[in-house]
Amino acid sequence: MKHKLEVCLSPALLHLYDTNNCNVVIIDIFRATSTITAALHNGAACVIPVATVEECIAIGNQTPNSITAGERDGKVATGLAYGNSPFEYPADFINGKTLVLTTTNGTKLLHMVKGASNIIIGSFLNLDAVIDFLKKDDKPVILGCAAWKDRFNLEDTLLAGAMAASLSQMGVKVADDATRAAIRLWNQAKTDVAGFLSDANHVQRFQSMHAESDLDVCLKIDTSKKVVYYVGGELVTERP
Amino acid sequence: MKHKLEVCLSPALLHLYDTNNCNVVIIDIFRATSTITAALHNGAACVIPVATVEECIAIGNQTPNSITAGERDGKVATGLAYGNSPFEYPADFINGKTLVLTTTNGTKLLHMVKGASNIIIGSFLNLDAVIDFLKKDDKPVILGCAAWKDRFNLEDTLLAGAMAASLSQMGVKVADDATRAAIRLWNQAKTDVAGFLSDANHVQRFQSMHAESDLDVCLKIDTSKKVVYYVGGELVTERP
Numbered sequence: 001m002k003h004k005l006e007v008c009l010s011p012a013l014l015h016l017y018d019t020n021n022c023n024v025v026i027i028d029i030f031r032a033t034s035t036i037t038a039a040l041h042n043g044a045a046c047v048i049p050v051a052t053v054e055e056c057i058a059i060g061n062q063t064p065n066s067i068t069a070g071e072r073d074g075k076v077a078t079g080l081a082y083g084n085s086p087f088e089y090p091a092d093f094i095n096g097k098t099l100v101l102t103t104t105n106g107t108k109l110l111h112m113v114k115g116a117s118n119i120i121i122g123s124f125l126n127l128d129a130v131i132d133f134l135k136k137d138d139k140p141v142i143l144g145c146a147a148w149k150d151r152f153n154l155e156d157t158l159l160a161g162a163m164a165a166s167l168s169q170m171g172v173k174v175a176d177d178a179t180r181a182a183i184r185l186w187n188q189a190k191t192d193v194a195g196f197l198s199d200a201n202h203v204q205r206f207q208s209m210h211a212e213s214d215l216d217v218c219l220k221i222d223t224s225k226k227v228v229y230y231v232g233g234e235l236v237t238e239r240p
Numbered sequence: 241m242k243h244k245l246e247v248c249l250s251p252a253l254l255h256l257y258d259t260n261n262c263n264v265v266i267i268d269i270f271r272a273t274s275t276i277t278a279a280l281h282n283g284a285a286c287v288i289p290v291a292t293v294e295e296c297i298a299i300g301n302q303t304p305n306s307i308t309a310g311e312r313d314g315k316v317a318t319g320l321a322y323g324n325s326p327f328e329y330p331a332d333f334i335n336g337k338t339l340v341l342t343t344t345n346g347t348k349l350l351h352m353v354k355g356a357s358n359i360i361i362g363s364f365l366n367l368d369a370v371i372d373f374l375k376k377d378d379k380p381v382i383l384g385c386a387a388w389k390d391r392f393n394l395e396d397t398l399l400a401g402a403m404a405a406s407l408s409q410m411g412v413k414v415a416d417d418a419t420r421a422a423i424r425l426w427n428q429a430k431t432d433v434a435g436f437l438s439d440a441n442h443v444q445r446f447q448s449m450h451a452e453s454d455l456d457v458c459l460k461i462d463t464s465k466k467v468v469y470y471v472g473g474e475l476v477t478e479r480p
Contacts (some may be wrong), residue, residue, distance in 0.1 A: 151417070
């Protein structure tokens with residue numbers, strides 16, 4: 001790999017990066033990008049990510065065989081049918097359906113990226129598949145952390161670090177200090193990721209929502225070989 | 241210490257923090273806050289931080305017994321007399337003088353902070369003095385990293401981590417993931433800070449400027465017992 005690699009730690013820093021002709025990975029592991037990956041792995045026809053509950057309802061109404069999903073403050077949002085947990089989308093439920101999903105941090109970042117060669121979705125669930133794609137489609141890489149209301153978070157940074165550590169071993173040029181920090185945090189965390197994250201803000205939020213089991217499933221590594229591409233407003237597993 | 245502690249990793253994220261009635265520490269160790277601390281430790285009457293070369297010249301002209309200093313692209317800026325290195329301000333030169341200093345990242349952040357109880361300057365040179373001040377003057381603390389053109393940098397984050405690690409042991413409430421990341425990076429780095437920073441972007445810049453000796457002096461810990469306060473546009477060692 002001959003190109004450079006950068007990590008953007010928050011959507012509020014994205015303007016500092018030139019995403020033109022790059023491969024950009026969107027990372028929002030608790031829980032948007034993990035849930036999207038799980039639903040598509042389990043056979044969803046596509047996932048349509050939207051910013052608001054209103055859009056979610058409107059697109060759901062127009063789309064045959066679709067379900068609407070999304071949470072606000074840890075509960076299924078009024079007017080929607082399902083939530084943000086990967087557990088809600090097993091194959092016998094989601095296969096062949098279109099999932100119209102509203103999330104905040106991840107969708108915001110997804111919609112902000114301009115001019116990229118490819119926008120793909122990153123999660124621990126398909127870590128190796130994403131790395132393999134980035135290796136074969138050798139372009140400058142930007143790993144974009146969705147963060148939490150623009151605030152730095154540990155969990156997205158760790159996944160960026162896991163990806164960066166592998167890519168760095170393949171010869172990619174680590175171009176910024178954010179990537180170096182992410183790699184070093186990952187190296188500290190990798191033998192016990194859940195333990196490393198045990199005091200993180202989002203884990204505290206999970207505990208208050210009694211959603212600890214979601215945490216475990218979002219930290220499972222390489223349960224899917226699918227790469228998820230953002231194409232024409234839809235998330236799909238077939239490259240354009 | 242009963243209050244909370246947060247770390248702001250870039251001026252571009254400062255709007256996410258409420259600095260009202262907090263103690264805010266400005267961190268720009270390569271080299272603004274280190275040079276400011278060194279000059280005041282060595283007896284400078286005060287340091288006036290300004291954003292532009294033009295302001296620096298104008299204030300220098302109005303101020304008796306002052307010197308003007310600042311660099312652009314690693315060289316003393318046209319119209320100014322001295323540079324940004326701590327080595328340029330020994331006691332036999334700077335004692336009793338006013339240093340009018342233009343820097344970019346650190347000054348920008350300093351001027352952005354609103355409503356704080358105290359704004360102080362942080363460097364490794366006066367690490368213990370800053371921690372001691374924050375312990376005695378027990379208010380919410382925000383450690384503000386000046387970063388590099390709004391980009392995350394390792395060196396400012398490490399100093400924030402060093403401060404946060406000590407304050408955390410004194411019972412301060414670590415309130416965000418940025419603080420947790422800074423502490424963990426510091427714990428990795430503390431036995432060999434220069435080694436940890438050897439591939440950082442700013443260290444590469446120092447090497448291209450042949451200014452490696454500045455790096456060593458900026459990483460010396462506790463060479464000064466002075467706390468530096470920002471009061472009425474001036475940096476001084478007496479608390480208002």
